[in-house]
Amino acid sequence: MNLKQLAESLGLSQTTVSRALNGYPEVREETRLRVEAAARAAQYFPNARARRLATGRAMTVGHVMPLTEAQEMVNPIFADFIAGAGEVYAKEGFDLLLSMVPVDGIEAAYRQMAANASVDGVIVQAPTIDDPRIPLLQDLGLPFLVHGRTANHHSYSWLDVANIRAFRRATELLLDLGHRKIALINGQENLDFARRRRLGFEQALDARGCAANPDWMRSDIMTEQYGYRSAVEMLDGDDPPTAFLVSSIIPAIGIRRAAGERGLRTGRDISIITHDDALSYIDNEGITAPEGPAFTATRSSIRAAGQRCAQILLSLINDPDQPPIQELWETDLTLGRSTGPVPT
CATH class of the missing domain: 3.40.50.2300 (Response regulator)
Structure with a gap:
């Protein structure tokens, strides 16, 4: 459908329809809404250049x-x-x-x-x-x-x-499960979200009379390899953590890989909670067995x-x-x- 056909179907002039679609202020609101509804139904889109000229915006x-x-x-x-x-x-x-x-x-x-x-x-x-x-x-x-x-x-x-509350709740869950050796695999802590997540983690530990162990805390760009390297260093150490709290599902996958190479089963020998952005490309729900998602997660799309x-x-x-x-x-x-x- 072209502009002429749209205008004829509405019983309006082409000028009125064009002005309504391109945001001219002198068009009555009732008319503008009627024209826009008809244009959507007909899948007609106004000329972008005309709309920019009409509104004075770059769009x-x-x-x-x-x-x-x-x-x-x-x-x-x-x-x-x-x-x-x-x-x-x-x-x-x-x-x-x-x-x-x-x-x-x-x-x-x-x-x-x-x-x-x-x-x-x-x-x-x-x-x-x-x-x-x-x-x-x-x-x-x-x-x-x-x-x-x-x-x-x-x-x-x-x-x-609400990063502080999210990571405080996640840490409390691990503490409720009996974990006291909890590692934090965080994002870059010059970024505000990572600072808040660390704060939530530390608040939960402090409320239970526990202290964060600097040897079990990392901060970097959140790649799979970063999670893998961090887990290897900690799990091969003399006093490995029993649980990991992770700022993204991407490094969490690396942690799971490192644990698997050492014969550790997640959910039994080692626990992992990750922040999960419900990604379309790496979907926690999409890597599930019938018994549920792969990772326990604080979820936000x-x-x-x-x-x-x-x-x-x-x-x-x-x-x-x-x-x-x-x-x-x-x-x-x-x-x-x-x-x-x-x-x-």
Whole structure:
């Protein structure tokens, strides 16, 4: 269906239909809603260039990712987040601008986006404890949302997982099972989420009169090999842990591999609890036996987080004067086959 046919089916002029679809303010709300509904039903999409001219917007959202050795583009967590956000952008007629820049080029990338008006807003991912991107974006006046948050998180919009409570609950479960030798395989602790997860872990131990053992704590980029190497070092030591608390299912798979090579059965000889982002590529539910998921996990969907972050950011773009929108998501603690009582 073309514009002429859509207009004829509605009994309206082509000009009115075009203006309704492209966001011109003089079109009555009732008419705009009727035209949009008919366009969706007919799978008709307005010209993107016309919509940009009508609204004065770029109709684009920016994601700036630093180029590091972490290989973000093949990271399933990043990929699922972008997939979720992209669904919302496409539905609302926005494009996604993904800019990969050197770490020392992040500030220049944001300044160029603001100066060129090439994006209407940006999403900030993997915030550090005191992230310099936040005051920069505030100074630039560019609408933004943070996926995560910083230590001082009161003045901007963010969506985060309740990391402290999640890891406190997970540690308490291991303590209830009799484990006292618990290792923490964490993300990079300059990142805010990892700091909070460590805090939850330490709070749970302290409440039971236990102390965290520095020899059983690691912090690094969360790859399968990182989990494997950490587990090998600990399990081959003189005093190995009986349980692992892990910040991602990706290193948890490496820990399980190291345990298996040593003849240790997860859930019986060794226990593992992981944070699980319900990834489409590595799905805890998809590596199950009839008796349940492979891993006991604190679950939170990264794809759903991407969708909600996109929705919030578009709301901020449409109404930049509204108060900050802040959401804290709880996790589900689901039991799998990777945990059991401490072995005697």
